[in-house]
Amino acid sequence: MLNAARRALVEVRAIAAADPLPPFVARMSGNLGLLFYSRNDASYQVKVGLMTRLDREHRGLVAGYRAMPANVPEPLLLATYGPYQVLAARGMRHRPLLPLQGTADATVLIDGIDAFLATCRRAFHVEGRGRSWPILQQALDDAGARVGWDDRRVYWTGIRGWEARLPPVRQHGDFSANNLGIDGDRLVFFDWEDFGEVDLPGYDVAVLLLSLAGFSLWELAARLRSDSMEAAIVRRCCVTLGVSAAEFMHLFPAYAALYVQSKSMLGYPAKVTERLMAILGEWMLLYPSAAPAPGAALR
Amino acid sequence: MITTPDNDGPPVVPDPHGWVYRLLAPSADAAVLQFGDGGAQKWLANVHQATTADRDGATDAQFDLVVMHHSLGGSATLASAIDAAVRRLKPGGRLVLSGANRLRAPDRALTTAQGGVLRATGWGYRRALARAGLSAVALYFAHPPGGLPVYLVSSDRSSARAFFRGASASRHLARWSPRRVASAWLVEINAMPWLQPDLVVVGDKC
Numbered sequence: 001m002l003n004a005a006r007r008a009l010v011e012v013r014a015i016a017a018a019d020p021l022p023p024f025v026a027r028m029s030g031n032l033g034l035l036f037y038s039r040n041d042a043s044y045q046v047k048v049g050l051m052t053r054l055d056r057e058h059r060g061l062v063a064g065y066r067a068m069p070a071n072v073p074e075p076l077l078l079a080t081y082g083p084y085q086v087l088a089a090r091g092m093r094h095r096p097l098l099p100l101q102g103t104a105d106a107t108v109l110i111d112g113i114d115a116f117l118a119t120c121r122r123a124f125h126v127e128g129r130g131r132s133w134p135i136l137q138q139a140l141d142d143a144g145a146r147v148g149w150d151d152r153r154v155y156w157t158g159i160r161g162w163e164a165r166l167p168p169v170r171q172h173g174d175f176s177a178n179n180l181g182i183d184g185d186r187l188v189f190f191d192w193e194d195f196g197e198v199d200l201p202g203y204d205v206a207v208l209l210l211s212l213a214g215f216s217l218w219e220l221a222a223r224l225r226s227d228s229m230e231a232a233i234v235r236r237c238c239v240t241l242g243v244s245a246a247e248f249m250h251l252f253p254a255y256a257a258l259y260v261q262s263k264s265m266l267g268y269p270a271k272v273t274e275r276l277m278a279i280l281g282e283w284m285l286l287y288p289s290a291a292p293a294p295g296a297a298l299r
Numbered sequence: 300m301i302t303t304p305d306n307d308g309p310p311v312v313p314d315p316h317g318w319v320y321r322l323l324a325p326s327a328d329a330a331v332l333q334f335g336d337g338g339a340q341k342w343l344a345n346v347h348q349a350t351t352a353d354r355d356g357a358t359d360a361q362f363d364l365v366v367m368h369h370s371l372g373g374s375a376t377l378a379s380a381i382d383a384a385v386r387r388l389k390p391g392g393r394l395v396l397s398g399a400n401r402l403r404a405p406d407r408a409l410t411t412a413q414g415g416v417l418r419a420t421g422w423g424y425r426r427a428l429a430r431a432g433l434s435a436v437a438l439y440f441a442h443p444p445g446g447l448p449v450y451l452v453s454s455d456r457s458s459a460r461a462f463f464r465g466a467s468a469s470r471h472l473a474r475w476s477p478r479r480v481a482s483a484w485l486v487e488i489n490a491m492p493w494l495q496p497d498l499v500v501v502g503d504k505c
Contacts, residue, residue: 001324003326020435023459025452032322082327
């Protein structure tokens, strides 16, 4: 595997053919991720496909980098060497988003997410109905049936008219906090593997907020009722999305159903979808009315 | 043998035990002799688990890769174990040795079925491989310790500092807490790799 990574580094001219392999950090997460550090302070990410092909991630990375080159690693190469598919990208200096270090980080996050949404709206809009709206009723039906949500069709009837207000925008697809980094006053976005699988606006923000709240809707709802960073994110993002905070919270069952549907289609293990099924169950208890309650979501 | 599959689904690690040896193997089809329960057979196709004959020196078959996983392979000392392993390497072959760090109190039983405890400092491991005539000797550490690592990190300053800075940033410690300050100092002078519990050292036979 190191030989495949070395060939990639040579091909992108990170090293010469005769150079020794630079020092690295290797991480096994199904596929093998390698971060190489060259002497001139540059770094290179090399991923070796062991459990999946890397075409989808490469496509997402290319789209992300085109739209926001300062915030997404530059894809350099997708190649196959012997039995391995290899994806190389330029490394980006960053530290993990969490734990946030003070109010400055919170400000970077709030501003960064707002800018991210604005860029996505411009760069990733989809002509026509897209892929999420046409399957949303079925996704709600499937997920709702699993948690015994009797009002799911009433809910669908209530939101189907929002389609014109929420035209499709391709989403990052896995926008949880652990896929975000921070470097000075900018955010860095990683893991574009699920890019475009969902195109209902607000989906990425919903996943981010849930991940910040430990995938507990109870916890998220409590934070939104206080003077919290999460409430500030929702306030800012709702302006960009063109919905009220209450309407945004009302869309959570739709986001949860699309999450379950897309991750199941992609073959993710059940434990990944179960946490969003639990969100749907919590939502039924928190918001028993099938209609949005204006002004009730935020402090 | 692990190769890129045809499907495009999400990655799920079947069994991470042994991936480090696949990473460091010279090739996917390398002939491997394994001392100890390293799990190399889960990631490599051609692994021969050491038998009594291997430990007694009653066979002289040669291999592209010899793995010593927390095992002296029946030898009395680290030096003799490495010498025995090097004799089983083909020219150009590679020795990969995983052992405990003598500077850290072992938090698990280290005596293996083959008998003998593989324990030395990072400097001790490197010196032992160099004395056995191996070249390109490199030290890594596996993290987290305990046999199922997620990370393998070069001990070089650039990679180790990046790893520990990231780890430090993800901890909830006050900016001026003594633990944080001491840890930051150890990272800056690149002492951290030498203090990790699980070390991996690699050398090539000329």
